[in-house]
Amino acid sequence: MSNVNWKPFVFGGLASVTAECGTFPIDLAKTRLQVQGQVGDSKYREIRYRGMLHAIARVGREEGLRALYSGIAPAMLRQASYGTIKIGTYQSFKRLLVDRPEDETLLTNVACGVLSGVISSTIANPTDVLKIRMQAQGNVIQGSMMGNFINIYQQEGTRGLWKGVSLTAQRAAIVVGVELPVYDITKKHLIMSGHMGDNVYTHFLSSFLCGLAGALASNPVDVVRTRMMNQRGGALYQGTLDCLLQTWRSEGFMALYKGFFPNWLRLGPWNIIFFLTYEQLKKIDV
Numbered sequence: 001m002s003n004v005n006w007k008p009f010v011f012g013g014l015a016s017v018t019a020e021c022g023t024f025p026i027d028l029a030k031t032r033l034q035v036q037g038q039v040g041d042s043k044y045r046e047i048r049y050r051g052m053l054h055a056i057a058r059v060g061r062e063e064g065l066r067a068l069y070s071g072i073a074p075a076m077l078r079q080a081s082y083g084t085i086k087i088g089t090y091q092s093f094k095r096l097l098v099d100r101p102e103d104e105t106l107l108t109n110v111a112c113g114v115l116s117g118v119i120s121s122t123i124a125n126p127t128d129v130l131k132i133r134m135q136a137q138g139n140v141i142q143g144s145m146m147g148n149f150i151n152i153y154q155q156e157g158t159r160g161l162w163k164g165v166s167l168t169a170q171r172a173a174i175v176v177g178v179e180l181p182v183y184d185i186t187k188k189h190l191i192m193s194g195h196m197g198d199n200v201y202t203h204f205l206s207s208f209l210c211g212l213a214g215a216l217a218s219n220p221v222d223v224v225r226t227r228m229m230n231q232r233g234g235a236l237y238q239g240t241l242d243c244l245l246q247t248w249r250s251e252g253f254m255a256l257y258k259g260f261f262p263n264w265l266r267l268g269p270w271n272i273i274f275f276l277t278y279e280q281l282k283k284i285d286v
Contacts, residue, residue, distance in 0.1 A: 005095070009088030011281040016083025019274040020075050023266045025068040027075070029055040030262040034226040035136050037258070039250045040236045044136075052262035071134030073145040078127035085120035086172075087278070090180055104188070109181035117176030118169045125168050126161035132229045164228040167240050171221040178217045179267075183210040183275060203279050204272060211271040215264035220256035222263060223247065 020027075029052045038044045049055035059067050093112035098104050121128075130149055152160045186206040190196045196205075224243045237243035247255050 005091065006088075007282070007286070008091035009084050011278055012087025012091075013080050013084030015274045015278040015281060016079035016087070017076050018277050019270045020079045021072070022273050023270045024072055024075060025056055026052065026262050026266040026269070028059070028068055028070060030222075030259040030266060031132060031136055031226055032059065033259040033262060034223050035230050037251055037255070038227065038236070040246070041231070044230075052259075052265065055262075071131040074127045074130040074134065074149075077145075078124050078131060081127065082120045082124035085123060086116050086176060089116040089119055090176070101184075101188070104184065106181055106185055109184050110177050113180045114173045114177035116180075117172035117174075120176075121168045121172035122165055125165045128168055129161055129163055129229050132226060136230050164225050167221065167225040167228055170240075171218055171225050174221060175214045175218045179210040179214040179271065182213045183207060183271070186210065200276065200279075203275050207271040207275040208268060210275075211268035212264060214271070215260065215267045219260050219263050220244070223256050223258055 029049070032055050033049055033052070035044050036049060037047050049058060056068065090112050093115060094101075094104060094109065097108055097112070126149070130145065130152065133152070134145075134148065149161075156163070183206045186209050187198075187202055190202045190206065191198050196202045224240060224247065227247070228237060228240065228243055231237060237246060244256070
């Protein structure tokens with residue numbers, strides 16, 4: 001354990017928090033779009049938002065600009081934990097399997113990404129539940145982050161804080177297992193081609209492509225995860241598969257891609273901000 005490099009953990013957490021702050025209103029719009037239109041839930045049956053921009057504009061107009069950052073505190077806490085563990089374990093697992101970055105393969109990186117995604121998301125799940133509840137309710141939910149955290153625990157117990165954890169872990173396995181390997185492999189080939197060096201342009205293009213790949217792979221799981229975490233009391237969905245099938249039957253297959261554009265428009269800028277920040281932090285001599 002003495003050979004474990006601490007820099008990916010710290011730099012990964014700092015870059016994750018920076019990216020979260022820069023893209024949070026888009027994430028809120030994505031959550032609002034995904035929870036609306038549920039036939040079995042009267043509270044979210046109405047289609048209130050026509051798209052990402054309409055959702056952001058309507059939330060800002062009806063609930064105030066502060067509502068666009070509903071859930072920012074647990075989101076930052078989540079990234080400080082999830083992002084730190086995700087990047088740190090991913091880099092550590094890679095160095096356990098391969099000594100040099102030049103020797104990494106797509107299969108190696110995918111395996112390390114899936115494992116690090118499952119571990120980090122499982123640990124950080126309570127902050128994810130809290131963030132989604134606060135985003136979905138907006139200014140209806142009252143009190144501080146800690147007050148809402150305690151409220152969920154008192155009403156739903158420990159299981160409430162880890163509601164949807166299997167789905168969160170599945171989503172993280174998909175997202176991290178796609179995004180980080182795509183970034184690494186794209187960056188590696190761009191540099192080895194000789195057309196681009198290890199510079200900000202290479203980092204930008206690689207992060208853009210990994211964001212698109214992550215959004216395409218993860219959106220159906222993200223819709224189901226969001227709905228599972230947002231339900232309370234009498235369960236509308238009996239499990240992951242039931243939620244997937246109910247959504248598909250009652251709203252059509254494309255309902256699984258609700259919020260895709262805000263999801264992509266968030267993952268794209270999020271990954272760009274994250275990797276540009278992370279690559280610059282790596283240059284710090286500490």
